[in-house]
Amino acid sequence: MSEQVICIGCGVTIQTEDEKKIGYAPPSALERDPIICQRCFRLKHYNEVQDVSLTDDDFLNILNGIGQADGLVVKIVDIFDFNGSWLPGLHRFVGKKDVLLVGNKVDLLPKSVKHEKVTRWMKQAARELGLQPRDVFLVSANKGYGIKEVMAAIDEYRNGKDVYVVGCTNVGKSTFINRIIKEATGKGNVITTSYFPGTTLDMIEIPLDDGSALYDTPGIINHHQMxxxxxxxxxxxxxxxxxxxxxxxxxxxxxxxxxxxxxxxxxxxxxxxxxxxxxxxxxxxxxxxxxxxxxxxxxxxxxxxxxxxxxxxxxxxxxxxxxxxxxxxxxxxxxxxxxxxxxxxxxxxxxxxxxxxxxxxxxxxxx
Ligand code: GDP
Structure with a gap:
């Protein structure tokens, strides 16, 4: 059996078969030292996160990890597919942690729609689904609308602690995080830190200026979407x-x-x-x-x-x-x-x- 190779950036097991799945690295990357997965490579060299998907079991592991960690959870949903992109199990793992709920792709809603009405609707829908977010935001990660407000709220609610960004695939999580990286770091270099054996959550770490970090979790595939x-x-x-x-x-x-x-x-x-x-x-x-x-x-x-x-x-x-x-x-x-x-x-x-x-x-x- 071949030896398992681990990414030095996020701790994921490296694979060379499926680009969309977590841990992918092109075969040529295996010859480099240290070895990092493509997702960490892009963050390190281009300041860009790339979304990869997880199996349901892997995602449960990650949620468990977040459940045990201390920090702020930022949950992203697609406002065009609110229920389909919800991640139903999350509230059971977050415990008493603060959650900010972010509805992305607000640019798709007709201009006549009042955003306060939509955020009120989101708050109520979240409560009915078992989640009590501290606050709710509408953004367009593509257009940059509402990003500054979310960043200010993240800074306020995280209280110096880490931030975990979660969402299912296709909600625009990568676009959102890439926006944040650009707004927050300008041209500064973002690097992933080394992985400590035994603590892997397959998340990539984006350092914040006070020693804490923002973690990007891979997205989960929602099987019910068209x-x-x-x-x-x-x-x-x-x-x-x-x-x-x-x-x-x-x-x-x-x-x-x-x-x-x-x-x-x-x-x-x-x-x-x-x-x-x-x-x-x-x-x-x-x-x-x-x-x-x-x-x-x-x-x-x-x-x-x-x-x-x-x-x-x-x-x-x-x-x-x-x-x-x-x-x-x-x-x-x-x-x-x-x-x-x-x-x-x-x-x-x-x-x-x-x-x-x-x-x-x-x-x-x-x-
Ligand atoms: P991820 O899988 O959650 O990381 O999602 P991506 O960031 O890869 O985005 C998924 C799709 O949604 C892409 O086609 C994006 O162009 C699109 N998208 C992301 N943000 C927005 C947004 O604010 N508005 C609209 N209309 N589309 C968006």
Whole structure:
């Protein structure tokens, strides 16, 4: 059996097979001394963190480590996929530690949306999910919006202690940390410190000026997100890049909306009413009569109804029906990673379809 090689930066076991997974180093790096993983290499030489993903068990280990350490936890979620990017187990590990909750990608929400309303919504949703954050922020890591405020809060709440940044893959954690590094260090050199055997948490350490550190944990893959069911080109279509322009459909009973071929909403009963769709501007929405919907899907998936493109149709799991009767005055029907549809007035009966494995849920309206 070959000997295990450990990264001197973060303590992870080095592997040379999968670039996306933790511990990756190109084979040529093994000839260098000391050996560091690609993630630590990039931080050291380019002041840049790169996201890598973990298995669920590895992530539990990391959470356990954070649970035992003393410091501030900064949890990042994607505001476009709040529930899908939540990390449900975290609150059990943080104990009495302070948590700052950061909703990233706020640039995607329509400009008319009041940020105070969204942060209030986030606080309530967090409480319902078992987490009591000390404070809640909205940022755009891409655009730099809100970063200074979060940095000031981090400094205030960490009280001279370490900071642990956690989030699932694709929430923009790397973009966020890279912003912080740039804001905080200017051109200064960021180096990872040496790993002490036995203490590894597979986290990389970004030194703060008072001797404490900010730790970047690898992201966990969230298996319920639509992103895992489509190929890269289609992912580009369903991932919004700019401010979302909501599309309003006045639906009669027994009408159906198709979101490409990836999801479907049947309006069964409740009188004529508006449905407001918050999804990528590039995603094609098709309205039809419910009685024709099955046949249309069968005949036109991959053509009229795409994504998925024709060549990827076979890989898409079958659509599964979720029945809901809406009870709140304003409810979002959420398709994890694809967006949501807001329905006004209680009483509607709808059936939401998504590929088997993709999360579908109701929530009190975000906007
Ligand atoms: P990580 O996997 O959590 O480290 O996420 P990345 O930093 O690699 O970002 C994942 C994707 O989200 C990339 O396509 C980013 O361009 C995008 N992203 C990151 N921050 C923002 C943001 O503030 N707004 C928008 N619209 N996209 C963002």
């Amino acid at each position: 992103a895992h069911f489509v190929d890269k080109k289609d992912l580009k279509i369903i991932t919004p890049k700019k401010e979302i322009k909501p599309k309003v459909y006045q639906l009669n009973e027994q009408q159906t909306l198709f979101f490409g071929g990836l999801a479907r909403l049947d309006y069964v009963q409740g009188g004529r009413r508006p449905f407001v769709c918050y999804m990528s501007n590039e995603l094609f929405i098709h309205r039809t009569k419910r009685e024709h919907a099955d046949e249309l899907y069968e005949k036109h998936l991959g053509e009229l109804l795409q994504p998925p493109r024709k060549s990827y149709c076979e890989q898409l799991p079958p659509l599964v029906a979720h029945h809901f009767t809406l009870k709140d005055p304003k409810t979002d029907i959420v398709f994890s990673g694809l967006g949501w549809v807001t329905c006004h007035e209680p009483g509607a009966h709808v059936i939401a379809y998504a590929p088997k494995g993709v999360g579908v849920m109701l929530r009190k309206s975000l906007i």
